[in-house]
Amino acid sequence: MSSLRDVAERAQVAISTVSAALNGTRPVAAGTRRRIEQAAAELGYRPNLLARGLQSKRTRILALLYPAPRSGFGLTEMQFATGAAEAARELGHHLLLSPENADPIEELRHLTGLGLIDGVLLMEVGLDDERAAFLAAAGVPFSMIGRTRDPGSIDYADIDFAATARDAVAHVAALGHRKLAFFNLSADAYADGYGPAIRAGEEFAAAARAAGIGYVDGHRPGSAEEGREAFERLMDAHPDVTALAVMDDHAAVGVIAAAAARGRRIPDDLTLMLVLSSAGVAEMFHPRLTTLEPPGTELGRLGARMLVDRLSGGGPPQQRLVPCRLVAGDSSAPPPVPGPAGGPREGRPA
Amino acid sequence: MSSLRDVAERAQVAISTVSAALNGTRPVAAGTRRRIEQAAAELGYRPNLLARGLQSKRTRILALLYPAPRSGFGLTEMQFATGAAEAARELGHHLLLSPENADPIEELRHLTGLGLIDGVLLMEVGLDDERAAFLAAAGVPFSMIGRTRDPGSIDYADIDFAATARDAVAHVAALGHRKLAFFNLSADAYADGYGPAIRAGEEFAAAARAAGIGYVDGHRPGSAEEGREAFERLMDAHPDVTALAVMDDHAAVGVIAAAAARGRRIPDDLTLMLVLSSAGVAEMFHPRLTTLEPPGTELGRLGARMLVDRLSGGGPPQQRLVPCRLVAGDSSAPPPVPGPAGGPREGRPA
Numbered sequence: 001m002s003s004l005r006d007v008a009e010r011a012q013v014a015i016s017t018v019s020a021a022l023n024g025t026r027p028v029a030a031g032t033r034r035r036i037e038q039a040a041a042e043l044g045y046r047p048n049l050l051a052r053g054l055q056s057k058r059t060r061i062l063a064l065l066y067p068a069p070r071s072g073f074g075l076t077e078m079q080f081a082t083g084a085a086e087a088a089r090e091l092g093h094h095l096l097l098s099p100e101n102a103d104p105i106e107e108l109r110h111l112t113g114l115g116l117i118d119g120v121l122l123m124e125v126g127l128d129d130e131r132a133a134f135l136a137a138a139g140v141p142f143s144m145i146g147r148t149r150d151p152g153s154i155d156y157a158d159i160d161f162a163a164t165a166r167d168a169v170a171h172v173a174a175l176g177h178r179k180l181a182f183f184n185l186s187a188d189a190y191a192d193g194y195g196p197a198i199r200a201g202e203e204f205a206a207a208a209r210a211a212g213i214g215y216v217d218g219h220r221p222g223s224a225e226e227g228r229e230a231f232e233r234l235m236d237a238h239p240d241v242t243a244l245a246v247m248d249d250h251a252a253v254g255v256i257a258a259a260a261a262r263g264r265r266i267p268d269d270l271t272l273m274l275v276l277s278s279a280g281v282a283e284m285f286h287p288r289l290t291t292l293e294p295p296g297t298e299l300g301r302l303g304a305r306m307l308v309d310r311l312s313g314g315g316p317p318q319q320r321l322v323p324c325r326l327v328a329g330d331s332s333a334p335p336p337v338p339g340p341a342g343g344p345r346e347g348r349p350a
Numbered sequence: 351m352s353s354l355r356d357v358a359e360r361a362q363v364a365i366s367t368v369s370a371a372l373n374g375t376r377p378v379a380a381g382t383r384r385r386i387e388q389a390a391a392e393l394g395y396r397p398n399l400l401a402r403g404l405q406s407k408r409t410r411i412l413a414l415l416y417p418a419p420r421s422g423f424g425l426t427e428m429q430f431a432t433g434a435a436e437a438a439r440e441l442g443h444h445l446l447l448s449p450e451n452a453d454p455i456e457e458l459r460h461l462t463g464l465g466l467i468d469g470v471l472l473m474e475v476g477l478d479d480e481r482a483a484f485l486a487a488a489g490v491p492f493s494m495i496g497r498t499r500d501p502g503s504i505d506y507a508d509i510d511f512a513a514t515a516r517d518a519v520a521h522v523a524a525l526g527h528r529k530l531a532f533f534n535l536s537a538d539a540y541a542d543g544y545g546p547a548i549r550a551g552e553e554f555a556a557a558a559r560a561a562g563i564g565y566v567d568g569h570r571p572g573s574a575e576e577g578r579e580a581f582e583r584l585m586d587a588h589p590d591v592t593a594l595a596v597m598d599d600h601a602a603v604g605v606i607a608a609a610a611a612r613g614r615r616i617p618d619d620l621t622l623m624l625v626l627s628s629a630g631v632a633e634m635f636h637p638r639l640t641t642l643e644p645p646g647t648e649l650g651r652l653g654a655r656m657l658v659d660r661l662s663g664g665g666p667p668q669q670r671l672v673p674c675r676l677v678a679g680d681s682s683a684p685p686p687v688p689g690p691a692g693g694p695r696e697g698r699p700a
Contacts, residue, residue, distance in 0.1 A: 034456065034459065036463070037456075037459040037460055037463035038459055038463075040462075040463040041458075041459050041462045041463050041488050041490070042488060061411075061446075061466075064447070066432075074425075075424075075425070075428075077428070078425075078427070078428040078431075081428075081431070081447060082416075082447070082449065085447040085448065085449050086449045086451075089448070089449055089451065094446050094448065094466065095446065095447050095448075096411075096444050096445065096446055096447070097414070097431060097432070097435040097445050097446070097447045098435065098439070098444065099432065099435050099436045099439055101436075101439065106384065106387075108391075109384065109387040109388055109390075109391050110387055112390075112391045113386070113387035113388075113390040113391050116411075116444065138391050138392060140391070224633065249634065250633060250634075253633065253634055253635075253636060256636065257636055281634065283574065283600060283603065284599065284600075284603055284631065284634040284635065285603075285634065286603060286606065286607050
C-alpha cells in the first residue's frame with residue numbers, strides 16, 4: 001500500500017503539500033494539485049478521504065433520497081438530480097443517488113447509521129412527509145426540493161406556484177381569453193397529498209379570481225384516455241372555455257385528440273398550456289405547446305447548496321420559491337370571435 | 351461522540367452484534383438490525399463506515415460518471431442512473447452521481463485520488479473513450495454502459511443493435527413493407543463517434559439487406575425542422591418508401607408534420623417507428639408510435655452488478671448485449687395497395 005510519502009516523492013513535492021492538496025486544508029496551485037492527484041491515482045493511494053472523515057467527522061457526501069418512480073422518472077426529476085450533483089461537486093461535495101426501496105425510513109436509518117453521509121436531500125416531498133419528520137427528529141441535516149405543509153425552519157427550494165399561476169393566467173388574459181379551465185394531476189396524486197397538485201390547484205383558482213376571468217376546475221385526468229374524457233365533459237358543461245391549462249403530459253395528448261375530433265383547432269379555437277412540463281416535452285406536440293417549465297436544475301442546485309451551507313454552520317433557514325418559466329409555443333392565440341349566437345363555434349371541420 | 355458500546359447498550363445487544371449489523375460481517379436478524387440502526391441514528395453514531403473503509407480499503411461506493419448533458423438528460427439516461435443505483439444498493443453498495451464537468455479525466459483523477467470510491471461506472475461511452483483508457487491505465491476497476499470500439503476484457507452492458515435492427519426490420523417486413531428508410535441521430539452525434547449512432551446505422555443496413563427489403567439511409571436529422579426537410583428529400587428521391595425508422599425524437603415530430611402536409615397518413619400510408627426512444631415518449635405522439643425501447647434500467651442494473659462482481663474477485667469479463675423491446679403502437683400498418691401507376695398514392699387529402 002502506498003503512503004503519503006510515496007505520493008510526495010512521485011509528485012516531487014513536500015508531504016505537507018500532498019496533505020494540503022488532498023485534504024483541502026490550504027490552497028495549492030492547480031498544476032501542483034493535478035500532479036499530486038495524478039501521482040495518487042497512479043500509486044493507488046486512497047485512504048486520505050477516510051482518514052480525513054475520521055478526523056473531521058465529515059465525509060462530504062450528501063444523499064439524494066428518491067422514491068421508486070411510479071411511472072418512471074420524468075425529465076424534471078432528472079434535473080433535480082443532475083442539478084444537485086453539479087452544485088454539490090462545485091462545493092466540494094459528492095452526491096449519492098439513493099433509492100428508497102420499499103421503506104424510506106429504513107433506508108434513512110441505514111444511510112445515517114452507516115456514517116456514510118453528512119446530510120440528506122429530499123425530493124418528491126409530501127405535504128405530510130414521514131422522511132422529513134424522521135430526519136428532523138433524528139437531528140440529521142437535510143433540505144427539501146419541494147416542501148411539507150409546514151416546513152418550519154427546514155431549508156427548502158420549491159416551485160413558486162402562486163407566481164406560476166399568475167403568469168399563466170396573465171398570458172391567456174392578455175390574449176383576450178375570458179374563461180380558463182384547469183386540468184390538475186391525476187386523482188391519485190391529489191389523494192396522496194402531493195404538494196404540487198394541491199398547490200397548483202389552489203393557486204390557479206386564486207389567480208383566475210384575482211384576474212377576474214372565468215375558471216373551471218375539478219378535472220384530474222392522468223392518462224390520454226382520461227384527458228379525452230375530461231375534455232368531452234368540459235366542453236359539454238362549459239362550451240365557452242377557450243383556454244386550458246393541463247398538468248399531466250399524457251392527459252394533454254388526449255385533450256388534443258379530443259379537441260381535433262370536436263373540430264376545435266389549437267390555437268385558433270383553443271389555447272392550450274402545459275403546466276410543470278419541460279419545453280423538451282412541449283416540442284413533441286404538434287403544434288408545439290406553450291409550457292410553464294419547472295426550474296428543475298435550479299431547484300436541484302439550490303437544494304444542494306442550502307444543505308452544504310447548513311453543514312458549514314448555522315444561519316437562518318433558507319426557503320426559496322422559484323416560478324416556472326413560461327415558454328410560449330404555437331398553442332397560444334386570441335380566442336375566436338364569438339359566432340352569431342354569442343357562443344363558440346362548434347363542429348366546424350378542421 | 352457515541353461509541354459502539356453506547357449503541358449496543360441502547361439497542362440492548364452485544365457489541366459484536368452491533369459490529370456485525372453495521373459492517374455486514376455476519377447475518378443479523380432484520381428486527382435486530384433495525385433496532386441497532388435506529389439506536390445508531392439516534393445517538394449520531396457514525397464512524398464505522400470510515401473505520402471499516404480504512405481497514406478493508408473498500409468504501410463500497412461506486413461513481414457513475416456522466417457528461418454534461420448536451421441537450422438535457424433523456425429518460426433512458428435517467429434509467430441508467432436509477433437502475434444502477436438500485437442494483438448497487440441491493441448489493442450493499444452506494445452510487446455517486448458524478449458530473450464530469452469540463453474535464454472528465456481531471457474528475458476521475460479527483461475521485462480516485464480522494465480514495466472515495468471502489469470503482470467507476472461509465473455511461474455515454476464513445477468508440478474511442480478517453481475515460482476508459484485512463485481508468486484501464488490507472489488500474490481502477492470500472493464497467494461501461496455502452497462500449498468502446500475495442501472493449502477488450504472490460505465489463506460492459508450495451509444495447510444489442512443487431513437484434514434490435516433485426517426485430518425492427520422483421521416488424522415492417524411482416525406487415526408487407528418492401529422499402530424502409532432509416533433516419534439516424536444528428537450529424538453531430540455521428541461525427542463525434544457516438545457508438546449508438548454508428549452501430550445502429552450499420553445494423554439497420556445489414557438487417558434490411560439480410561431480409562431482402564429495400565433500404566435508404568444517409569439522413570441524420572437532429573431537430574423537428576431537420577426531420578421535416580429530411581422527409582421532404584426522402585419522398586422526392588424515394589417516393590416508394592412506406593416504412594420509416596427514426597432515431598431522434600424531435601426529428602420524428604418534423605417527419606409527422608411533413609407527412610401530414612404531403613397527405614401521407616400514418617399508419618395508412620406510412621409506418622413510422624421510433625428507435626431507442628421510450629414508450630413514454632412514444633405515447634406523446636398521435637398516433638402513438640411504435641417504439642424500439644432501450645432497456646435502460648436493465649443496462650444500468652447490469653453495469654452496476656458487473657462492477658460489484660469485479661470488485662469482489664476475478665472471473666472472466668462480463669459483456670452483455672440486450673436488445674431494445676419492440677412496443678407496437680398505432681403507427682404500424684400494412685403498406686397501401688399500389689395505385690394504378692404502381693407507385694404510392696400521393697397528395698391524397700388526409
